[in-house]
Amino acid sequence: MARQLHLSGSDIYAAMGNRNPSISRYATSSLICSEVDWEKILEYAIQNRVDLAFIGPDPVLATPLVDSLIEKGIPTASPSRSAARIETDKIFMRDMLSRHRIPGNIENQSFESEADCRKWISSYDGEFVVKPRGLTGGKGVKVMGDHFSSRQEGMDYALQLIRKDGSVLIEEKLSGEEFSLQAFSDGSRMVAMPLAQDYKRSLPGDRGPNTGGMGSITDHDHLLPFIDRSSRDAALDIMRRVSNAMQKEGMPFRGIMYGQFMLTRSGTKLIEINARFADPEGINVLSILEDDLVEILFGIAGGSMKAEARFANKATVLRYAVPRGYGSDPLPGSINIDDPGRRDALIYYASVNGTLNHVEMTKSRTLALVGIADSIREAGLKVDALVSHVHGDFYMRKDIGTEEMLSEKMKHLKD
Ligand code: AMP
Ligand code: GLY
Secondary structure: OHHHHHHOOOOEEEEEOOOOHHHHHHEEEEEEOOOOOHHHHHHHHHHOOOOOEOOOOHHHHOOOHHHHHHHOOOOEOOOOOOOOHHHHOHHHHHHHHHHOOOOOOOOEEEEOOHHHHHHHHHHOOOOEEEEOOOOOOOOOOEEEOOOEOOHHHHHHHHHHHHHHHOOEEEEEOOOOEEEEEEEEEEOOOEEEOOOEEEEEEEEOOOEEEEEEEEEEEEOOOOOEOOEOHHHHHHHHHHHHHHHHHHHHOOOOOEEEEEEEEEEEOOEEEEEEEEOOOOOOHHHHHHHOEOOOHHHHHHHHHHOOOOOOOOEOOOEEEEEEEEEEOOOOOOEOOEEEEOOOOOOOEEEEEOOEEEOOOEEEEOOOOOEEEEEEEOOHHHHHHHHHHHHOOEEEOEEOOOOOOOHHHHHHHHHHHHO
């Protein structure tokens, strides 16, 4: 986001949790603080008389920051706290879909009572997924067969969440091919970005524990080799209906709407809606955005966005370098980067401290390496070439965006 804002010629005032080298490179000034310290961030925005505010991470959307910025007259291209509930409250999201009979919804039940939850799970004969109601950094959802094996274990986790949070959401387990669709939304108009696929599992071949995301791909035609236009259109239609429903209910969604979908035997189903760019998929699409991001964001904030946004007809492959053990027990080390300004591929710094040439890891993801080319396979080769310029004790899923991975997926789809 900082790179695109910089390319748009703006002065950037960045509030961030770590002194991130790639944001610092572009920023006129920065405030290092906890990302949920919204009062400090509000004061910083007012003092610097910013012309526009835009929020990156989800925990901030659950604070009163956006509403307070708008109240102070600062145009803000992110959803209000009530509109952000579409991400911050999963029960609210499922209820919104049911209330407005929006397609793509799946069987689900929420519980506040342990007894009701116990009774329902005991009589449900399908496989299910247990979800905390609120934000958990992508790590709280447990899927039967992946994270727990017996009905009893799933029930224990659900009851534990009721005791901790006061409620829990249970959903039928879907199977199929997952994809992400991000769109700019100004409250009434929605403009789609290229489809993307996120690889959440820590090990090659989509095995191992779920992580925040190990990498992601987009294709030159803005679809995916295993997701065709009709499935994408179905996903966009679901998101448009959600946006219309929110407008009707008096909470127009202004910002980035990001839907996670699954293409199943019975069509395109909605897994989750988020109220921000996806990480990592947001990096893929922003790397090929050809229109001016600042102009788009003013359009979002003012409810007057243009009907289109241009993205290059290029494929992108992103692989994250992460600490060894990331996903279970991360061991942060450091990384040296040769010639970080290389132009044939891009390096984005994630949760790190340091400089463009040398970074100290935290327990979270470190560097996103992005290749851009005419095909996914070639973009993957660009990342391979870039990796030889990155030295240190890191782990990376090397299968993301390779020919082998793509043919494996095509095979899976035919089965
Ligand atoms: P979430 O945190 O909701 O994005 O969920 C994390 C991951 O859990 C998703 O990317 C899916 O792989 C999986 N998941 C979530 N909901 C379901 C579901 N109803 N059926 C199958 N897998 C799911
Ligand atoms: N791609 C996962 C997320 O941003 O939540």
